[in-house]
Amino acid sequence: MNTTFRSFLRRWWLLVSAHCDALLLAPGAYLTAAKWRLLGKRVRAKAQFAPLLSRSRHAYDLWVLWKGSPGTASEPGAPPIVALVRSGGSEDQLATTLATLAAEQVEALVISRERPGADLAAAAARIDWSEEPWLMPIAAGDRLSPGAARAYREAMRETGLSAIYADDDRCDAGGRRSVPHFKPDWNAELFGHHDYLAGSCIVRAGRAALTAAAGQQDWAAALVSAAVAEGGGAHHLRQVLHHRPSRPAPRLPLPPVPLAAHLPRVSAIIPTRNRADLLATCIAGLEAADYPDLEVVVVDNDSDEAATLAFLVALPARSRPGCTFRVLRHPGPFNYSAINNRAVGEARGELICLLNNDIAMLRPDWLAIMATQALREEVGAVGAQLLYPDGRIQHAGVVIGVGNAAGHAHRFLQPDDEGYFHRHALPQFVAAVTAACLVVKRERFLAVGGLDADNFAVAFNDVDLCLRLNARGWQSLYEPRAVLVHHESVSRGWDRDPVGAARFAGELAALQKLHGTDRIVDPFHHPELSRAAEQFVLAL
16 A cells, blocks of 8 residues: 555545544534535535534644645754753653754754753853854754754745744654644734743844843743844744644733823714613613723614613713713614714714624723723724623634634633633734724724725724724734623624625625735734634634
8 A cells, every 4th residue: 555545544534533523522513514514505614613623633633644744854054053952851852852953953052950041151152153043942852843944044034033933733752743833923912921932933142142041030931032022023934843742821810901091081982773771781881981081972873762762862961070971863874884983073082982882891990901002002903802691702803814704713712711822811913803892092093094984884894994004003902801791783683684695795895805805814813724713723
């Protein structure tokens, strides 16, 4: 039996095994996905199959066989790469690491756990700094993929940054690989809460930088952080080049957000139609917000229920110092973008909070947290963590390209789940956030022309806004320390009629034409993660 045929059989055996695992783990969900596939609903079926298959222990084995086969070992090259290997664990682990480094023609210097300062000083004396080497801090037990050094050297020619990092996975003593970490491109906000570079990167650092790091308790992380700070970021190689027994964990629980000393006026804009019960809950949450200067602008789009009309008439009288209420009338067909643009034109706040009427607040500090983040020079739109009423995540940022459009990241996870390396629980830059609860500087909203009422009357207007803000250097930010409940589309309902479906199709086509969401890869996602699923799962 030749190698190609054996590989073919193993691939099919792994694929069938992954499907069997998915069926046993979640029979109801699996049969539902199979039903959609049999009915020809391929997109819907893929969206449901992807997270089910990824839970199988065979899924990554299949990916490795399919895409992650070993390359060819690197040859010596310039600039040289010097590995600083932190000792620890067993002698076998250290020997394994040194063997993979030797195979890659990477010089290795062992830094003991007991006397790292002295060993680093000795390493600094041994390194030929005239050759401008790059340093690779790794740990005993780590392995390099064949061709890793070559891939790093190719990246050196592409970037002017001082740090280059790669994807990695777990590897046990027997060499079996699992739990891949397909990382985002450089994300400074995420890096502040999860060091996803150390141990799977190289840095361009001189003798002085190495000597300075030697005085730190975690010298490897200090060396990486200094290189990142010097270069203003890091270059991402979207390849699994490191196989590791363990990796740094995110820094959880999160510390409180240091609130801005001066919080400017926020204008909260709430489009509404009927459903006074939902609006009353939202208004009560705003009244309870711990915020010094809040203007609430409710924009009524043809409400005709007596209870809602009475509520709106009485609303301005609830104004008090620090929290005022206004009601605007906006008759005619529902156009979310036009409604909000009009209200922003009349708002008096330095910050704008776009808010759905079906939002409920859990804690009084949510607005101060989001406002503080929106005041940062590099930040555009700030989004909150939104939960369904049953406690599962509804929104933890938006990923471009999901469904060839855009999808809510980590949807349906429980907040306490590990998820994908706790990404849903960490502040980070994202491609976009939802306008169900979004805070942005008014001047920046106006600078990009507000929401696009012509192309995005209902859907994707927030995604389009965020992408235009990003293009101006004002990056969208997901802030999980602001947590609210969202009764998604309760007051409007879903557009399942032919007119609504046609409108949605037009908005989807506009999003793809203007922003290429049917072909680009979200820089904070990864091409090896499924575009069919809103949860971060392996693409098979």
